[in-house]
Amino acid sequence: MFNLIPVKANTSPIGKHKRGVGLNQVSQNIILIGMMGTGKTTVGRLVAERLGFQLLDLDAEIERMEGRTIPEMFAEEGEAYFRKAESRALHNVLAAKRLVIATGGGAVLNPDNCAAMKQGGWVAALTADAETIIERVRGDANRPLLAGDVEERVRRIMAEREDKYRFADVTIDTVGRSADEVATEILTHYRG
Ligand SMILES: Nc1ncnc2c1ncn2[C@@H]1O[C@H](COP(=O)(O)OP(=O)(O)OP(=O)(O)O)[C@@H](O)[C@H]1O
Ligand SMILES: O=C(O)C1=C[C@@H](O)[C@@H](O)[C@H](O)C1
Ligand SMILES: [Mg+2]
Numbered sequence: 001m002f003n004l005i006p007v008k009a010n011t012s013p014i015g016k017h018k019r020g021v022g023l024n025q026v027s028q029n030i031i032l033i034g035m036m037g038t039g040k041t042t043v044g045r046l047v048a049e050r051l052g053f054q055l056l057d058l059d060a061e062i063e064r065m066e067g068r069t070i071p072e073m074f075a076e077e078g079e080a081y082f083r084k085a086e087s088r089a090l091h092n093v094l095a096a097k098r099l100v101i102a103t104g105g106g107a108v109l110n111p112d113n114c115a116a117m118k119q120g121g122w123v124a125a126l127t128a129d130a131e132t133i134i135e136r137v138r139g140d141a142n143r144p145l146l147a148g149d150v151e152e153r154v155r156r157i158m159a160e161r162e163d164k165y166r167f168a169d170v171t172i173d174t175v176g177r178s179a180d181e182v183a184t185e186i187l188t189h190y191r192g
Contacts, residue, residue: 027097027098028121028122029094029097029098029099029121029122030044030047030053030099030100030101030122030186030190031100031101031117031120031124032101032123032124032126033103033117033123033125033126033168034125034126034165035127035128035154035158035161035165036105036133036137036143036157037128037133037134037137037154038126038127038128038133039126039128039174040126041102042179043179044057044101045100046180047100047183047186048099048100050183050187051098051100051187051190053098053099054099055100056093056096056099058086058089058090058101058103058104058107059102059104061089061093062082062085062086062089065085065088065089066085069142070104070142070143070144071142073085074144075144079145083106083109086104086106086107086110087110087112090107090113091116094117094121095120099121101121103117105157108165109161109164114164118167122190122191123169123170124169124171124172124186124189124190125165125166125168125170125171125172126172126182127165127171127173127175128173128174130151130154130155130158132174132175134150134154137154169189170189172186172189
């Protein structure tokens with residue numbers, strides 16, 4: 001089975017949801033996309049807690065499937081191998097229901113992945129400017145694509161992926177907002 005991360009029971013008043021829908025009425029997977037450091041994993045956990053969904057972090061699922069860390073996979077097999085594993089993991093988990101899926105920043109690079117996400121859930125893109133992302137990811141050694149000159153890498157990757165997150169159903173800017181505020185905004189848009 002997947003590496004489902006247990007979350008606390010719904011602790012936030014579901015009534016805060018714009019349409020006041022009940023837990024039994026919302027079932028569509030929520031899929032978070034966005035550049036590294038936009039907060040998909042952090043915010044995904046909060047959204048899952050509030051909806052009573054389970055969080056599935058795709059990077060963690062790939063690590064579970066492979067029995068090694070992402071930096072190890074990049075070092076031992078290269079990025080192309082990682083992308084295949086990522087695609088496989090994504091397609092597997094999309095068969096489930098009532099998940100918040102926090103994808104890795106590069107899951108959108110494969111158009112088949114994007115089509116599968118559109119088909120398999122409601123997609124929210126998180127955004128932030130380069131300065132904010134650099135501040136958030138600096139010092140974290142778990143992102144092999146950012147090894148070396150973090151500033152240069154973040155700016156280059158952001159430019160390369162500029163149009164890749166546009167297929168989302170909604171786009172939410174995270175700059176100057178806490179993860180909790182971002183989670184609240186996601187829930188105001190989600191229609192289940
Ligand atoms: N809204 C926010 N405000 C401030 N810090 C945040 C916010 N969201 C996330 N962070 C912090 O930014 C860092 C990166 O967040 P996170 O790991 O959730 O990003 P991610 O989008 O999942 O990245 P990746 O694509 O690499 O998986 C973490 O230290 C997290 O605590
Ligand atoms: O943006 C990316 O390409 C990546 C983001 C991370 O979540 C991991 O999936 C991996 O480090 C690659
Ligand atoms: Mg993440």
